[in-house]
Amino acid sequence: MKIVVLIKQVPDTAEERRLEPDTGRLDRDANEPxxxxxxxxxxxxxxxxxxxxxxxEVVVLTMGPSEASKAIRKALSMGADSGIHVLDDALSGADLTITSAALAAALRNTDADLVIAGNESTDGRAGIVPAMIAEHLGYPLLGSLLSADITHGMVTGERQTEAGTQNVRAPFPAVLTVTEGFDEARFPNFKGIMGAKRKPVATLSASELGVGSTPRSSVLDLAERPARAAGRKIVDGGAAAAELVDFLTAQRLI
Known part of the structure; x- marks a missing residue:
């Protein structure tokens, strides 16, 4: 079985993220990647x-600047067998359409039985790239799973919906996305860190993948989020309960 995992390097999510005022893109230099x-x-x-x-066989695939190679090496130190890096300045600032096309093109040459991704990245939060990749490849998509059982030739899982849960399954090849209900990642050990240096990483350009850099969307305008106003304090002078009810009603919270 061959599994390709889509990984992404993002600014540290524990810190506040900012947009570049000139481009409207995420400022990836503001925080540690x-x-x-x-x-x-x-x-x-x-x-x-x-x-x-x-x-x-586990392969990791990412698209990003040269700095993203560090994410690949960490994934290799955790236990992945090899990596693929889609690296091309022409793809800088690529939108969802270009990103999904490039990743799908890279996946076509891997003969993967299964593609695993997160349900949405913590920087863009679009949550649609895996579905677009599945459409490009003609693979079934099992999205936003709570659990998954992977065997040779078949993947089954459970998905949360507003009405309850769904039990879903699909034959290989397929794309599935995980949610935060899945286990946290293991820590790389010393042997893994040293071994990662010897594992192969292939680099692919846009021209090698046959992917253009147009069309692409752009941000027309942006504005900083206004500072939060101070909250209202209710001092109990005997009518605090009534005041609280009135406040919650005005905010349509009850």
Whole structure:
């Protein structure tokens, strides 16, 4: 079995994120770059399958600047077998359409049985790239799963909906996305860190993938979020309960 995990390098989510005023893009230099936690959970799922079946091959795939190679190396130190880096200045600032097309083109050459991704990145939060990739490849999509059972030739899982839960399944090849209900990622050990230096990482350009850089969307305008106003204090002078009810009613909270 061959599993490709989509990983993404994002600004540290523990800090406040900012947009570049000139471009409207996320300022990726403002915070320390890290692997998106949700894609680490996706990798953990793949590595759990590999733990049970040593013949499983786990490949990580990312698209991003040269700095993103650090995310690949960390994933390799955690246990992935190899990496693929879509790296091209022409893809800088790529929108969802270009990103999904480039990743799908890279995936076509991997012969992957299963593609695993996070349900949404913590920087863009669009939550649609895996679905767009599945459409490009003609694969079934099992999105936003709470749990997954992966066997040779089939993946089954449970998805939360507003009405309850759904039990879903699909044959290989397929795309699935994980949610925060999946296990946190393991920590790389010393052996893994040293071994990651010897694992292969392929670099692909836009021209090699046959992907153009247009069309692409752009931000027309942006404004900083206004500072939060001070909250209202209710001092109990005997009528605090009534005042609280009136306040919650005015805010349409009850």
């Amino acid at each position: 890290v692997i998106d936690e949700i894609t680490e959970r996706a990798l953990e799922l793949a590595l759990t399958v590999k733990d049970k079946d040593k013949s499983t």
